Amino acid sequence: MTNALTVAGKPQAGADLLRIVRINEEIKAVVGVAFKINIMALNAIFLAKRAGTTALGFGVLSNELRVFSQDLRTCMGSLTDLIHRCVNEVSLVLQDIRHTKLLRDAVDLSANPAGQAILQRREAGNAEHRSRLGALRRQLQRSLEDAFRLVELGGVLAKSAKIEAAYGQAFAGPLAQVSGEFDGIVEEIRNSLQALRRSAFFSDQ
Amino acid sequence: MKKTNVIYQDGDHKWVAIVRDPERPGHLVDTNEYLVTHGGAGILLDPGGAEVFPAVFSALSSEFDPTALSAVFASHQDPDICSSLALWLEFNPGMRCYVSWLWSSFVPHFGGTAETFACIPDEGMEISLNGLQLQAVPAHYLHSSGNFHLYDRQAKILFSGDVGAALLPADQDGLFVENFDAHIKHAEGFHRRWMGSNEAKRRWCERVAQMDIDMLCPQHGAIYRGADVHRFISWFDDLQVGIVGS
Numbered sequence A: 001m002t003n004a005l006t007v008a009g010k011p012q013a014g015a016d017l018l019r020i021v022r023i024n025e026e027i028k029a030v031v032g033v034a035f036k037i038n039i040m041a042l043n044a045i046f047l048a049k050r051a052g053t054t055a056l057g058f059g060v061l062s063n064e065l066r067v068f069s070q071d072l073r074t075c076m077g078s079l080t081d082l083i084h085r086c087v088n089e090v091s092l093v094l095q096d097i098r099h100t101k102l103l104r105d106a107v108d109l110s111a112n113p114a115g116q117a118i119l120q121r122r123e124a125g126n127a128e129h130r131s132r133l134g135a136l137r138r139q140l141q142r143s144l145e146d147a148f149r150l151v152e153l154g155g156v157l158a159k160s161a162k163i164e165a166a167y168g169q170a171f172a173g174p175l176a177q178v179s180g181e182f183d184g185i186v187e188e189i190r191n192s193l194q195a196l197r198r199s200a201f202f203s204d205q
Numbered sequence B: 001m002k003k004t005n006v007i008y009q010d011g012d013h014k015w016v017a018i019v020r021d022p023e024r025p026g027h028l029v030d031t032n033e034y035l036v037t038h039g040g041a042g043i044l045l046d047p048g049g050a051e052v053f054p055a056v057f058s059a060l061s062s063e064f065d066p067t068a069l070s071a072v073f074a075s076h077q078d079p080d081i082c083s084s085l086a087l088w089l090e091f092n093p094g095m096r097c098y099v100s101w102l103w104s105s106f107v108p109h110f111g112g113t114a115e116t117f118a119c120i121p122d123e124g125m126e127i128s129l130n131g132l133q134l135q136a137v138p139a140h141y142l143h144s145s146g147n148f149h150l151y152d153r154q155a156k157i158l159f160s161g162d163v164g165a166a167l168l169p170a171d172q173d174g175l176f177v178e179n180f181d182a183h184i185k186h187a188e189g190f191h192r193r194w195m196g197s198n199e200a201k202r203r204w205c206e207r208v209a210q211m212d213i214d215m216l217c218p219q220h221g222a223i224y225r226g227a228d229v230h231r232f233i234s235w236f237d238d239l240q241v242g243i244v245g246s
């Protein structure tokens, strides 16, 4: 589709498609990590149970982290759905560009009287595709912000778990390790989401 | 812009050949499109690829109102045959596309709705153009496995799709074959490689040898007329096809 990528004044759609593919890959990575947190939280809950009364606070936080990982997966699921709809709309916009260019060339070359009306009808269809893409773009941006806020909360939980681990007496070592891993992973997700927020898909329009 | 040439006319019954596009990028194979008109209605045979649509459309517009096209006939499913379908439909959403049943769910990838397609059964069919009877003649495996030619018995013209096609050098752009022996050299490699079945070729040659044909119009290259029509049929009959390499 190099043709559509380079049509004068309209390089946007081709670049957008590549950007969305990048965003989707990043989200897939986050979904994978969110799944890992779920299993880690389960292990932490068992560990806290074994540690008994000395790790009550840690147990509560582990439960919260497990809820967090489920929320995160739901959130990523809706982002993935939005991405797929964006890919669909961008593909339509790409087709529109090529199709309309060929139509316009035909109408210009032939000076066919019916041509202008047909071009106008076509342009109206194109504008609808573009505005649908614009709405999806804004929706995706909002959903990313929601995900980011959720991850900030996850970060707080992980840091609190690190503090609670210190009270684990005989279990302090393993609890510290688990909470350290939580913190590392949440930080990883945070960085991914931050990169996504900076994607030119949202800024360069 | 492509040239239009009226190759047959009897009142409002016309055959217009749309050929040779000097602005066509070299990586696209050159194609011929044929417009048949009768009583104000028109059918376009092998409407061509999307990339050449502006050139074909503007040439056709100089002869005929494109919104009055009632149908297109696609000899087979290739992109150089009908990838422009969606663009033609913009001008005439009710237009039908006649194509082999074999491709009736493949060609819609180029455009159209379920109502667009009229499936041609393997044995062929009559297509009426405002009272003019045109005959879809089976030419399966030459080269496509679901392939038709279109015969106008009144005009004595056979549109033969890729059969008879020649990939001509740029300086040989005549509308008609003038020197058969020189011309056929440019057709030989194409027929050997693109045509898949000697058996199918035999049957086609037998069938069209019986038909009364003044002009044989391929989708690529020059038109055969008069004695060159039968010269071509017997040349093709003798050729071994379905061969890769020399």
Ligand SMILES: [Fe+2]
Pocket: B076, B078, B143, B162
């Ligand atoms: Fe073909």
Ligand SMILES: [Fe+2]
Pocket: B078, B080, B081, B161, B162, B219, B220
């Ligand atoms: Fe062809």
